[in-house]
Amino acid sequence: xxxxxxxxxxxxxxxxxxxxxxxxxxxxxxxxxxxxxxxxxxxxxxxxxxxxxxxxxxxxxxxxxxxxxxxxxxxxxxxxxxxxxxxxxxxxxxxxxxxxxxxxxxxxxxxxxxxxxxxxxxxxxxxxxxxxxxxxxxxxxxxxxxxxxxxxxxxxxxxxxxxxxxxxxxxxxxxxxxxxxxxxxxxxxxxxxxxxxxxxxxxxxxxxxxxxxxxxxxxxxxxxxxxxxxxxxxxxxxxxxxxxxxxxxxxxxxxxxxxxxxxxxxxxxxxxxxxxxxxxxxxxxxxxxxxxxxxxxxxxxxxxxxxxxxxxxxxxxxxxxxxxxxxxxxxxxxxxxxxxxxxxxxxxxxxxxxxxxxxxxxxxxxxxxxxxxxxxxxxxxxxxxxxxxxxxxxxxxxxxxxxxxxxxxxxxxxxxxxxxxxxxxxxxxxxxxxxxxxxxxxxxxxxxxxxxxxxxxxxxxxxxxxxxxxxxxxxxxxxxxxxxxxxxxxxxxxxxxxxxxxxxxxxxxxxxxxxxxxxxxxxxxxxxxxxxxxxxxxxxxxxxxxxxxxxxxxxxxxxxxxxxxxxxxxxxxxxxxxxxxxxxxxxxxxxxxxxxxxxxxxxxxxxxxxxxxxxxxxxxxxxxxxxxxxxxxxxxxxxxxxxxxxxxxxxxxxxxxxxxxxxxxxxxxxxxxx
Ligand code: PMP
Numbered sequence: 261x262x263x264x265x266x267x268x269x270x271x272x273x274x275x276x277x278x279x280x281x282x283x284x285x286x287x288x289x290x291x292x293x294x295x296x297x298x299x300x301x302x303x304x305x306x307x308x309x310x311x312x313x314x315x316x317x318x319x320x321x322x323x324x325x326x327x328x329x330x331x332x333x334x335x336x337x338x339x340x341x342x343x344x345x346x347x348x349x350x351x352x353x354x355x356x357x358x359x360x361x362x363x364x365x366x367x368x369x370x371x372x373x374x375x376x377x378x379x380x381x382x383x384x385x386x387x388x389x390x391x392x393x394x395x396x397x398x399x400x401x402x403x404x405x406x407x408x409x410x411x412x413x414x415x416x417x418x419x420x421x422x423x424x425x426x427x428x429x430x431x432x433x434x435x436x437x438x439x440x441x442x443x444x445x446x447x448x449x450x451x452x453x454x455x456x457x458x459x460x461x462x463x464x465x466x467x468x469x470x471x472x473x474x475x476x477x478x479x480x481x482x483x484x485x486x487x488x489x490x491x492x493x494x495x496x497x498x499x500x501x502x503x504x505x506x507x508x509x510x511x512x513x514x515x516x517x518x519x520x521x522x523x524x525x526x527x528x529x530x531x532x533x534x535x536x537x538x539x540x541x542x543x544x545x546x547x548x549x550x551x552x553x554x555x556x557x558x559x560x561x562x563x564x565x566x567x568x569x570x571x572x573x574x575x576x577x578x579x580x581x582x583x584x585x586x587x588x589x590x591x592x593x594x595x596x597x598x599x600x601x602x603x604x605x606x607x608x609x610x611x612x613x614x615x616x617x618x619x620x621x622x623x624x625x626x627x628x629x630x631x632x633x634x635x636x637x638x639x640x641x642x643x644x645x646x647x648x649x650x651x652x653x654x655x656x657x658x659x660x661x662x663x664x665x666x667x668x669x670x671x672x673x674x675x676x677x678x679x680x681x682x683x684x685x686x687x688x689x690x691x692x693x694x695x696x697x698x699x700x701x702x703x704x705x706x707x708x709x710x711x712x713x714x715x716x717x718x719x720x721x722x723x724x725x726x727x728x729x730x731x732x733x734x735x736x737x738x739x740x741x742x743x744x745x746x747x748x749x750x751x752x753x754x755x756x757x758x759x760x761x762x763x764x765x766x767x768x769x770x771x772x773x774x775x776x777x778x779x780x781x782x783x784x785x786x787x788x789x790x791x792x793x794x795x796x797x798x799x800x801x802x803x804x805x806x807x808x809x810x811x812x813x814x815x816x817x818x819x820x821x822x823x824x825x826x827x828x829x830x831x832x833x834x835x836x837x838x839x840x841x842x843x844x845x846x847x848x849x850x851x852x853x854x855x856x857x858x859x860x861x862x863x864x865x866x867x868x869x870x871x872x873x874x875x876x877x878x879x880x881x882x883x884x885x886x887x888x889x890x891x892x893x894x895x896x897x898x899x900x901x902x903x904x905x906x907x908x909x910x911x912x913x914x915x916x917x918x919x920x921x922x923x924x925x926x927x928x929x930x931x932x933x934x
Pocket of ligand 1: 659
C-alpha cells in the first residue's frame with residue numbers, strides 16, 4: 261500500500277488492435293493475455309487499485325464482461341481519445357498517482373513495476389518510467405505520473421498523437437514535468453522484444469509462457485533465453501518504430517516559444533548573449549519566432565522548453581553523430597563513471613584511443629587529446645611553428661576562437677595588431693604565398709578544412725612539401741562524417757597534421773591532434789612546445805570516443821550518413837525545382853553535410869524565414885543538414901514535409917514582396933554548421 265497518495269494502476273486494453281485484433285483476450289497458457297498483466301499488477305507493491313480501461317465500443321464488451329466475471333475493475337471511455345479515457349478513469353477512482361501500462365505485455369515484472377512506483381515517490385517527480393530512455397526489454401514498460409500532470413495534459417493537449425498516446429504531452433514538456441527514469445542494471449536488454457504486438461510476437465510469447473508460471477521476474481526469462489537464444493529469432497523488430505512513423509506526417513499546431521523567450525530574458529541578466537555558443541543563441545535563431553532553449557533530446561529529436569519537438573538537423577553543431585542518448589555510448593560513459601572521471605595519472609584508455617585513431621587515420625602516427633576543436637587546432641599551429649621555426653600561418657576558414665584563427669576575421673577585437681599580422685586568409689584561387697605578400701620561408705603552416713576539390717588538395721599537398729610548409733587538415737567537421745579516417749582517407753591526400761573533434765564522442769567533449777611522429781614529437785619536453793591540460797585525459801570523453809568509433813565501425817554509420825544525405829538532397833532539389841527557387845537557394849557540400857545557402861539581396865532575411873518556418877514545421881536547422889545515425893525513414897518524411905512547407909512559404913514571401921518585412925537574425929553563424 262502507498263502512504264497518503266492513492267496509487268491506481270490503469271491498464272489500457274482494446275479488441276481493435278490493427279496489427280493483432282483481439283490480442284489481449286487471446287489465450288496464453290490457459291488465461292487471456294490481459295490476465296497476465298493483471299496478475300503482475302496484483303503482485304506489485306505500492307498499488308491501491310487496479311483498473312482495466314477499455315473503450316465503449318461493442319467490440320470491447322468482451323473485455324468488460326471478462327473483468328466482471330473475474331473481479332477486475334473495468335472502466336469504459338473513448339476509443340480514440342485515450343488521454344480522456346485515462347483522465348476520466350483516474351477521476352472516477354480518485355487517483356492521486358497513476359501507473360499506466362498496456363495489456364499487451366504479458367511478462368511485466370512486479371518488482372520492476374514496484375520500483376517505478378517507488379522511484380516516482382522518492383524523487384517526487386511528476387513522471388517516472390523505465391522507458392525514457394528504455395533500458396529494460398520491450399514489454400516491461402510502465403509509467404507513473406501525478407494526477408496533476410495528467411490533468412494539465414488533458415486540458416492542454418491538442419495534437420492527435422498527444423490524445424492517442426496518454427503520456428506524450430507530459431514527456432514532451434519535461435521542462436514542466438520533471439522526470440525520473442529507472443535504469444535496468446543489466447546492459448543491452450533494451451534490444452529484447454517481449455511484447456505482444458504482432459502474430460510473430462505471439463509465437464515468442466507462447467514459447468516463453470510454456471516455460472514459466474504467470475507473473476514472473478525478467479530474470480527467469482533471461483535464464484530461458486540464455487539456454488535457448490534461438491527463441492529471439494521468432495520476433496525480431498524495432499522498438500517505437502510505429503510511433504515515429506505515426507508522427508512523421510502529423511499536422512502540427514502553430515508553435516509558440518513563450519518559455520524560451522522568458523528564459524532568454526532571465527539568462528541575459530547573467531550570461532552575455534544568453535548562451536555559451538554563438539550559433540546556438542538568439543544571434544542565429546530569430547527570437548520570438550524560433551526556440552532558444554532545449555530541455556532534452558532523444559535519438560533524432562530535441563524538445564524545447566515550450567514542449568515542442570523537432571527532428572534535429574543541428575545535432576548540437578555536429579557532435580551528435582549517433583543520436584541523442586545512444587545506449588551504447590551512454591552505457592560506456594556510465595560504466596566509466598563507476599570507476600571515476602579525472603585521475604591523478606594517465607590511464608590505459610588514452611593509449612587505446614590513440615591506437616584506434618592511428619589505425620583509422622592515414623596521417624596519424626602519434627596523437628594528443630584535447631577537449632575542444634580550438635585546443636587541437638591551436639596545438640597544431642604551435643607545433644608547425646616550432647617545427648619550421650617560422651611564424652606566419654595561412655588560414656582557410658573557421659578553426660576555433662583562438663587569436664591566430666580569429667585574426668583573419670572582422671571579429672578580431674582584443675587581438676593585438678602584432679599577432680594579427682601573423683595570420684593571413686587564404687584567398688580564393690590561391691596559387692602562391694608570394695601573391696599574399698609572403699615568402700615561403702616565412703610560412704609555418706597552411707590550415708584548411710579538406711572539404712573542397714580533391715584536385716586542389718593534392719596540389720596543396722605538393723606545394724607545401726616543396727616549400728617545407730606544414731599542411732594541417734582541420735577535420736573537426738569532416739572527420740567521422742566523411743569517413744572514419746577523415747576526408748584525407750576519402751580523398752587520398754595525407755596532411756602532416758590533422759585535427760579531430762565534434763563527432764568523436766557523440767556529444768562528450770573530446771578532440772585530438774594527430775600527425776607524423778617526427779612532427780608530433782615536438783610535444784615532447786624538454787625543449788619543445790608546451791601542450792598539456794588538466795582535462796585532456798578525462799576518461800568519460802575517452803570512453804565515449806571509444807564507444808562511438810566502435811559503433812560507427814560496427815553499424816556502418818558512415819555509409820548511412822552518405823545514403824541518407826543523398827536521398828535528402830534529391831528530395832530538396834526536387835522541391836527547389838518545382839518552386840523555381842534556383843536563383844535564391846543553393847545546395848552545396850557532400851551528402852553527410854549538405855549545406856543550404858540563400859542568395860540575393862534578401863539572403864539574410866531568407867535564412868531567418870527558413871529557420872523560423874522549418875522550426876514551425878518540426879525541424880531544427882540553421883544551415884547545414886547535420887545528419888546522425890538516428891535519422892531514419894520516418895524522420896526523412898518529416899524533414900521533406902518541412903522543406904516543402906518552408907520553401908513554399910519562401911516562394912510566397914518573395915512573390916508577395918513580404919520578404920522585405922522579415923526581420924533577419926542579428927548575426928550569421930560563423931559557418932553554417934557551427
Ligand atoms: N574547426 C572547425 C572546422 C570548426 O567548425 C570548429 C567549430 N565549429 C572548430 C574548429 C572549433 O571547435 P570548438 O568550437 O570545439 O573549439
